[in-house]
Amino acid sequence: MGRASGTTKAPSESPSPVTPQPKRKRVEKPRVAPAEYDIPYFAHMQLNPARYPVTVGAPVGQPPFEPAPYGGHRAKKSMKEDAEDDSEEEDSESSEEEVVSLKRKALAISPPHNGFSGSDYKKAKMAGGRPALAKKVTAQMDSDDELIVQMKQARYQEKDIAQRLIDEGRTHYHPKTIGTRWARLKKVMQVRNDELLDQDLTDWHEGDDEVLAEAIAKADAEVEKLKQEIAAKKWRMVADKMKSIKPVVNFSQNACRKRHEDLEAGTAKPTPESVPDPDDEVKARIQSRLDKEEAIKKAARFTTHHQNLDNNAWTSRMRQY
DNA sequence: CGGCCCCGATGTCTTGCTTC
């Protein structure tokens, strides 16, 4: 399946000698180009004007994407990269593993030079905005996520939020994705708020307790409704279970419920078999039941697949409760 | 329309094998 081809890594990803990576130590490759070419190591460095015209390195055409919206990750990457670069000679004890991880993530998430990889083309279904690429859902939201949260909280429709993101040249999410992302963002924000509460860094404010009581009342009403629905389902199950246990019977859920209530109240009609001196009609009813049972037994004798009968003869057409 | 569930795609991490 989609195996990460990240096993061939760019030389710049090689950890520095101080990287605490016990398993895989890489040979430190020369990171600075030979001096005779006058090529600066960092892309942002000025080319030697004595050797290269000032127009070299100037942008050509329009960028396929606005760089800013990837800011969340790209900004982190460049900041970390800068930090790493600045402290490169200082044998910094800062978490270089984290830097490598961030770089990897940024490489995975940020678009390549032309803005699209092969699979990205498939995903860029519509014009406008950047194609939606997998982006981590964290409480540290980027501006796209912040906009989603703001508009969602303001009760905007998902299609409107999706359109707004496109109009602003942000990520081109499918409206369905807005809903999914909003649900996940809510979740991580709740976790974050729990942490803040634990650390006493946030509070319940005035009016929150009243809303809590209102929410509990609404939830209670919903739970009560669900209980009633489940109780109703119970008698459908009872009717089916009865038929499953004793195939000759076939009473409805209402009949089962009424019989149960009558038995509880002691008002249930006696069975024909319990009548002490049955008349002809009662005898006929008893015989009719015996005949039906005999017919079922007879039919069952024709198959040796009792297990199959037990399992499927009725349950295969059981309703979904 | 939006919530929920699910699936395919893809990234990340770990482990074992191969090569030098």
Next chain:
DNA sequence: GAAGCAAGACATCGGGGCCG
């Protein structure tokens, strides 16, 4: 033994389908 590679397991994402 170190380094690189391949493969599997797992996590997470976007988005489709269903349903209230």
